[in-house]
Structures are given as C-alpha cells and as structure tokens.
Amino acid sequence: MLKLELKKVTRKRVVKNGNTFKDMKVLKGINLSIEPEEIYTILGPSGSGKSTLLRLINRLEEASSGSILLDGIDIRELEVLNLRQRVSLVFQVPVMFEGDVKNNLLFGLKIKNESETVELEKCLELVGLESNFLKRDSAELSSGEKQRVSLARTLIHNPEVLLLDEPTSALDPTATLQIEKLIKDLNHVLKLTVVFVTHNLSQALRLGHRCAIIVNGEKIEEGKAEVVLKNPENLLIQKFIKGELVKEEN
Amino acid sequence: MTGNIGELFLALILVGISIGISYYKKINLEKDLLIGTIRSFVQLIAIGYALELVFNLNKLWLILLVILIMVLVGGQTAGSRSKGSLKEFSISTFSIGIGAFFTLGLLLILGIITTDPKYVIPLAGMTIGNSMNASALALERIHSEMKNKKDQIEQALSLGVTSTQAVEGSFKATVKAAMIPTLNLMKVVGLVQLPGAMTGMILAGASPLEAVKLQIIVVYMLICAVSITAVITARLSQNTYFTKYHQMIVS
Numbered sequence: 278m279l280k281l282e283l284k285k286v287t288r289k290r291v292v293k294n295g296n297t298f299k300d301m302k303v304l305k306g307i308n309l310s311i312e313p314e315e316i317y318t319i320l321g322p323s324g325s326g327k328s329t330l331l332r333l334i335n336r337l338e339e340a341s342s343g344s345i346l347l348d349g350i351d352i353r354e355l356e357v358l359n360l361r362q363r364v365s366l367v368f369q370v371p372v373m374f375e376g377d378v379k380n381n382l383l384f385g386l387k388i389k390n391e392s393e394t395v396e397l398e399k400c401l402e403l404v405g406l407e408s409n410f411l412k413r414d415s416a417e418l419s420s421g422e423k424q425r426v427s428l429a430r431t432l433i434h435n436p437e438v439l440l441l442d443e444p445t446s447a448l449d450p451t452a453t454l455q456i457e458k459l460i461k462d463l464n465h466v467l468k469l470t471v472v473f474v475t476h477n478l479s480q481a482l483r484l485g486h487r488c489a490i491i492v493n494g495e496k497i498e499e500g501k502a503e504v505v506l507k508n509p510e511n512l513l514i515q516k517f518i519k520g521e522l523v524k525e526e527n
Numbered sequence: 528m529t530g531n532i533g534e535l536f537l538a539l540i541l542v543g544i545s546i547g548i549s550y551y552k553k554i555n556l557e558k559d560l561l562i563g564t565i566r567s568f569v570q571l572i573a574i575g576y577a578l579e580l581v582f583n584l585n586k587l588w589l590i591l592l593v594i595l596i597m598v599l600v601g602g603q604t605a606g607s608r609s610k611g612s613l614k615e616f617s618i619s620t621f622s623i624g625i626g627a628f629f630t631l632g633l634l635l636i637l638g639i640i641t642t643d644p645k646y647v648i649p650l651a652g653m654t655i656g657n658s659m660n661a662s663a664l665a666l667e668r669i670h671s672e673m674k675n676k677k678d679q680i681e682q683a684l685s686l687g688v689t690s691t692q693a694v695e696g697s698f699k700a701t702v703k704a705a706m707i708p709t710l711n712l713m714k715v716v717g718l719v720q721l722p723g724a725m726t727g728m729i730l731a732g733a734s735p736l737e738a739v740k741l742q743i744i745v746v747y748m749l750i751c752a753v754s755i756t757a758v759i760t761a762r763l764s765q766n767t768y769f770t771k772y773h774q775m776i777v778s
Contacts, residue, residue: 335685337774357772362687372679375696385686427682434687 279348279363279437279470281311281334286343288329288494303329305494306343316464316471318481318488318502322522326494327474328369331440334472335366347438362434369443371427373415378406381415382430400429403466405459421452428459438470439463445480457483478506478518490514492522539564582644590644594631594651598624601659605760608663618763619662626658626756627651630748639744650748653724657709657749658756665705665760672697673768673775681775690769698761705757709749716746 288304304326311317321327332338334345336357345352352360362385374384382397398408404425418426424444431439441460445453457480464471473484481488481502488506489499492513498505509515516522542564549556581589602620606612631651634640640647673680676697683693691698716722717739721729724745728738768776 336772337681337685339770339772339774358687358689360687361685366685368678368682368685370678372682374679374683384683385688430686 280313280346281309281364281438281470281472282346282349283307283309283330283334284344284346286330286333286345287341288326288333288338289341303494304333304340307491307494307496309489309496309499311470311472313470314464314468316460316473316484316486318484318486319472319474319491320476320478320481320488320506320517321491322476322517325491327476327491328442330491331366331442331472331474334438334440335361335364337366363436364438364440365431365434365436366440367424367427367431367442367444369446371423373418373423373426376415377411378413378415378418378426379411381426382411382433384430386433397433400432403432403463404429405455419452420447421449421455424448424452424456425459428463432463432467436469438472441471441473443474443476445475445477453480460484482506490517492517578644578648581648585644587642590642590647593644593648594627594655595624597651597655598627601655602662605659605662605666608667614767615666615764618760618767619659619666622662622665622756622759622763623655623658625759626661626752626754627654629755630654630752633751634744634748649724650745653745654748654752658752660708661705661753661757662760664708665701665757666764668701668704669697669761669764669768672701673765677775684773684775690766690773690775693773694765694768698765701761701765702754702757705761706750706753709753713746713750716742722746 286304286307287302289300290303291298292301307326307330309317319327319330329338333340334352336352347355347360347364352364374381378401379397382400397411401408401410406422406425406429410422410426415423415426424447428444439460444460445456448456460471460473461484463469473481475481485502487500488502489496490505490511491497498509498511498514505514506518509518513522542560546557546560548554549560577593581593599620601623602616605619605623606616631640631647631654634650635642640650672694680690680693680697684690712722717725722742722745725735725738725742728741729735770776
C-alpha cells in the first residue's frame with residue numbers, strides 16, 4: 278500500500294471581494310506524511326482547507342506550489358485518471374447517478390467496458406449492504422445507504438488510498454458509528470491507507486491512529502490523536518476543542 | 528398587396544396601434560417600438576437592395592460571402608445570448624457554419640437545389656437562423672448544467688472517468704433542449720403554423736402544393752443543420768469547463 282506525502286503544499290484561490298478580486302491562500306505550506314495502512318485524521322473548523330487538501334490529492338484541483346508524493350512519485354507525473362482510481366475520494370454529500378445501485382457501482386467501469394469482470398455483490402458486502410440492493414433505485418436510498426454505495430463505487434477500482442471528506446456529517450449517530458466501523462474494517466481487511474477529514478473531535482479519537490489539526494490553511498499540530506486532543510498545549514487547539522474558535526481567529 | 532411604397536406607409540398604421548396600446552396602458556415601450564420599426568425598415572430595405580445586386584450578379588464568391596456574413600452575425604447573436612465571450616462567439620460561429628455549409632452542400636451535391644442565389648440565400652438564411660437559436664440554447668443549457676450539476680460531475684470525475692464521460696448526461700440534455708424548437712416545428716408544421724418559406728411562396732402566387740414541396744425540403748434541411756450545430760456547440764462548449772487534467776473550472 279501507498280505512502281502519501283505532502284511537501285509545502287499551498288493552494289491559492291481568486292475570490293471576489295465587492296467589485297475587486299483578490300488572491301486568498303486556502304492552504305499555506307502544508308507538510309504531511311501519511312504511512313501505508315494508517316487511518317490519518319485531519320481535523321479543523323469549517324473553512325480551514327481540509328476538503329481542499331483532499332481535492333488536491335485526488336487532483337480535482339491543482340496545488341499552487343509544493344508537491345504531493347505517492348510512494349515518492351509526484352502525482353503530477355502519474356496519469357490523472359489512474360491516480361483517481363488508486364487514490365479514491367468519498368464526498369461529504371454523496372450524489373447518486375441516475376438509475377439503480379448497480380448502475381452507480383458500474384458507472385466508472387461501464388463506460389470503460391470492464392463491467393463483466395467486477396464482482397458487484399462483493400463490493401456491496403464490503404460496505405455492509407445486501408446483494409438485493411443492486412436493483413434499488415439510488416434516488417430512494419437513505420443518506421447512510423447512499424454513503425455506503427458511494428464507498429462501494431470507489432472500492433470497485435481497488436483503491437490503495439481512501440480519502441474521506443466528512444463522510445458522516447449528514448448521518449445520525451447510529452449510522453455514523455456504523456460508517457466508522459466500516460472504515461476501520463476496510464482499513465484492516467483491504468489494507469487501505471485512509472485519510473479521514475472531520476471536524477468532530479470524538480470521531481478522531483474513535484478512529485485512533487494519528488491526526489493533524491488544520492486551522493486557517495495551516496497545520497498547527499500533528500501526532501497521535503489521544504495525545505494531541507486530550508492534552509493540547511496550543512491555545513488555538515484548546516479553543517477549537519472547546520468550540521470557542523471564532524472566525525477572526527481561524 | 529403589391530408591396531408598393533404607399534402600402535408600406537399604410538402598414539405603419541399597425542405599428543401606430545401597437546404604440547397607442549403601449550402609451551394607453553403605460554407599458555413604456557413606445558421608444559423601443561419606434562426604434563425597432565425604423566431599424567427593421569432600414570435593415571430590410573438595405574438587404575433588399577443587397578440581395579437584388581447579388582441575384583443579378585449571380586457570382587458564387589458573392590453568394591458565399593453573403594452566407595459567411597450571415598454565419599458571423601448568427602454566431603455573434605448566439606454567443607452574446609450566453610456569456611458573450613470571444614470563446615462562445617467562436618464556438619457558435621463554427622457550429623453554425625459547419626451545420627449550414629454541410630446541409631446546403633449536401634443539398635447541392637444531391638442536386639436538390641442549384642447554386643442559383645434565389646434558392647441558396649433564402650435557404651441559408653433559414654438554416655442559419657434556426658441553427659443560431661439552437662446554438663444559443665445549447666450554450667445556455669450547458670452552462671446551467673455545469674453550474675447546477677457540479678457536485679455530480681466532480682464525483683464522476685473522482686471515480687477516474689474523463690470529463691467527456693462525466694458530462695455525458697448533461698451533453699445529451701443540452702442537445703435535446705437545443706433541438707426542441709425544431710422538433711416542435713416538425714410536429715405542428717402546417718397544422719398550427721404555416722412556416723415562412725411556404726407562406727412566402729403562397730403570397731408570391733405559387734400553388735400551395737408547390738409551396739408544401741419546398742417546405743418539406745426546408746424542414747428536413749433545418750433538422751439536419753440544427754442537430755449538427757447543437758452537437759458541435761454542446762461538445763465544444765462543454766470542453767471549455769475543464770482543464771486538460773479533467774478538472775472542473777466552474778467556480
């Protein structure tokens with residue numbers, strides 16, 4: 278499985294401010310080193326640049342400077358479509374494609390004529406869904422089921438890294454715990470490297486392994502989740518934990 | 528109706544009625560109606576003289592030049608209906624041009640029409656006019672598809688498909704939307720409305736049966752030109768929303 282490294286990664290965006298446009302730094306020189314088969318949690322308040330970070334790794338966006346390395350190879354040297362299948366991104370709000378669940382699972386494959394070789398039932402089983410889900414209309418699924426289907430359609434490509442962008446934020450507590458367990462199982466069974474973005478502290482603690490805290494586009498702390506979150510020395514982290522980190526500070 | 532100058536001035540009574548309604552109901556369109564009346568009068572008179580010249584000279588290069596000007600004006604009009612950028616103008620002009628020249632060229636090759644400007648120019652006008660509407664509709668639709676379905680398209684891209692594959696649904700919806708007016712015309716032609724070419728021929732004294740024959744060719748010609756224009760506009764326009772690395776540019 279793959280080691281993922283980010284070296285001095287920045288991302289600038291042009292934002293409209295009244296009638297003028299200005300450059301806004303969404304990410305400011307992020308360094309991260311994520312080990313193979315690790316569940317690495319990225320924590321931070323809303324608007325801190327966490328989702329952008331995942332989009333850069335999946336190359337839905339381009340970093341303004343710095344480099345992202347996959348097993349030592351700059352991702353810009355890899356074929357982008359292949360990269361996206363090896364390093365899969367699961368979104369905060371899954372959007373289902375038209376048709377049934379089967380159609381959703383085959384979406385990335387059908388148009389490449391690889392569908393015959395795929396075991397759809399196995400993919401559904403991996404995300405805890407019965408095989409009879411294949412015929413279900415994707416529009417009629419619950420939020421939790423949609424997120425599972427969304428996970429399954431990335432697993433079809435046998436990814437090596439799973440990028441999860443707040444995948445439980447729209448789910449109830451029970452479904453949240455189920456998805457967390459599922460992620461842990463996938464990490465264990467498929468030996469996947471997992472990057473899990475969340476703003477939920479207890480979730481980061483439950484997922485274990487290491488975490489980084491990003492505030493206002495900067496990494497302010499990194500380490501084992503228990504250590505970083507239970508006895509923080511950094512004032513910003515203390516405020517973040519207490520829910521007192523107001524917009525002016527971040 | 529002979530089209531003499533006296534009749535033209537008498538027809539202005541109709542515009543006067545329209546201006547009167549606007550004034551009486553305080554719709555505030557009097558100025559626009561007046562400008563529109565003068566503009567259409569000047570434009571049509573000028574075109575009348577220009578076509579008279581083209582018809583009399585009967586030179587192929589002149590016919591092609593007229594069609595080219597029509598294509599450019601159509602491209603500019605279709606492009607300006609959306610974002611109005613140079614890119615959209617280029618896409619519309621190119622799509623309309625291909626649709627028009629292909630269709631008219633095919634009609635010429637098949638011997639259905641001759642290079643007589645009396646046939647070619649009015650047919651080109653109808654083809655370009657309809658293609659222009661199709662192109663404008665396609666530009667508008669693809670823009671709203673990209674904007675409204677950004678999340679869906681990005682989730683498709685994240686699965687490792689190309690941008691063309693990710694927007695296939697939007698592409699089909701765009702082509703359909705652009706072709707609806709022409710498809711509707713095909714459904715109701717002769718029943719609800721008598722199209723321009725047919726009406727013109729009947730007013731000029733041709734028998735309705737002769738007019739119908741020409742109109743059938745016109746309808747088939749339009750559907751061909753419109754479908755070509757819609758497909759090219761949708762595909763070229765869709766490509767402007769992505770980088771070469773299949774990243775979406777819409778903000």
